[in-house]
Amino acid sequence: MKNKVLPIIIIVFSVLIIGVNIYFLTGKRVPMSDSATGNTAGNLHNGGLLFEMNGKVYFANPSDNDCLYSMNVDETNVKRITNMSTKLISGANGYLFFYMDSSKKSSNLTGLGGATNQHGIYRCKVNGDKLTCLLREYVDMLQLCGKYIYYQDKEKDGFLGKIRIDKSNKKVVLDELVSPACYDDGFIYYTGVKSDHGIHRLSTATDGVSDFLPGSYFYPVVTDGYIYYMNGEDNYSICRTNIRSGDTETVTKDRVDSFTMNSQYIYYAYSNGNQSALKRCNVDGSNQIVIYEAITNSLHLTSQYLYFKIYGNDDVFYHVPINNSDAVSVCTF
Known part of the structure; x- marks a missing residue:
């Protein structure tokens, strides 16, 4: 009888150890994609x-x-x-x-x-x-x-x-x-630092680098087949280039301090002294409007709101609904 019970105990104990190990290993594993x-x-x-x-x-x-x-x-x-x-x-x-x-x-x-x-x-x-x-x-x-x-x-x-x-x-x-x-889509687009300020492209599959857009361009954003950027050769206006064709056009001639965007609108901090303002335009530059008259920074978008800060006051976020259903107001969170 003892000869039969011992193997069963060993098997049960082994299964428990394996189960515990799987539990802890699974708990420590970080999902990767x-x-x-x-x-x-x-x-x-x-x-x-x-x-x-x-x-x-x-x-x-x-x-x-x-x-x-x-x-x-x-x-x-x-x-x-x-x-x-x-x-x-x-x-x-x-x-x-x-x-x-x-x-x-x-x-x-x-x-x-x-x-x-x-x-x-x-x-x-x-x-x-x-x-x-x-x-x-x-x-x-x-x-x-x-x-x-x-x-x-x-x-x-x-x-x-x-x-x-x-x-x-x-x-x-x-x-x-x-x-x-x-x-x-598997590429990092970045502004060169050492030898030039053109936009380069790095493949994350190989970490290989290729030249993409020569010039003096900053803060690239890729959306719907275009790369948008601030053009240092043209008063820091916003331009865009079609990634496939290479065709380039100016989105706005305004001097820009920073911008963020979604697939419909570009929101940007217009830099013009006492006339500085937070502005919005369509992604092709049309229908430009003023959202708020102030020197703004820290522009962020979610699916519901545009968030921003006013120069000199980093302790407060302002927000405005992206559907224009309400005016600019101070965040209370």
Whole structure:
């Protein structure tokens, strides 16, 4: 009898061990997809302070030292996720990726948590669980490109690096401090830094680089077959180039400080001294209107609102519905 019971006990025990291992390994595994992409280029160029995913908006709350919060797209159900300031927010498959540092902390943070000194690229679940530091570096920009985060590292003279979202395969991609914000269909479009200021294209499949658009162009955004950018050769106006044909046209002759966009509208900070304003036009430049008369920055779009800040007041977000159903107002989250 004992000879029969012992093998059964061994088998049951082995199955339990395997089950426990599978449970813990599955719990630690981060979902990865080659098609994953993070925040929009326009939002990231403006600091990556808001990011929409699956009906939720994740944002750096200026009323709480830029700590990471979540809310519904209609600005209800506001919840705090982190206790330290965040920016460059992206995400996919139930996880968020962002830069976090302890230069600013929640006013509600006390004790040992308030004395920590942290910085770097972090990952967590959308509810804040499983907060993990992927990279302890000072970073100016990051973008989720498939299974990897490409990042602009300020170490020494600066470089473009990448790290897989499971914290493996860290690598220097380019010995040049270029921005990976503009990612579309397997390519990063970036402005050259060292030898020129034209737009180049990097394949995330091979990390190979090719010239794309010679000139002096900044803050590229790819939307619906066009690449939009600020033209440094023409008073920082907004231009666009058809990616297939190469045809280029001016969208607006206004001098622009920054812009963000969706598939219908371009929102931009018009720079003209006392006449500076937040403006909107169609993606082809038509139907230009003034939204708000002030020097503005930090322009971000969600599916419901345009968010922005006014120069000299970083502690407050303003917003306006993108369907023009209401006037500009101060955010109260």
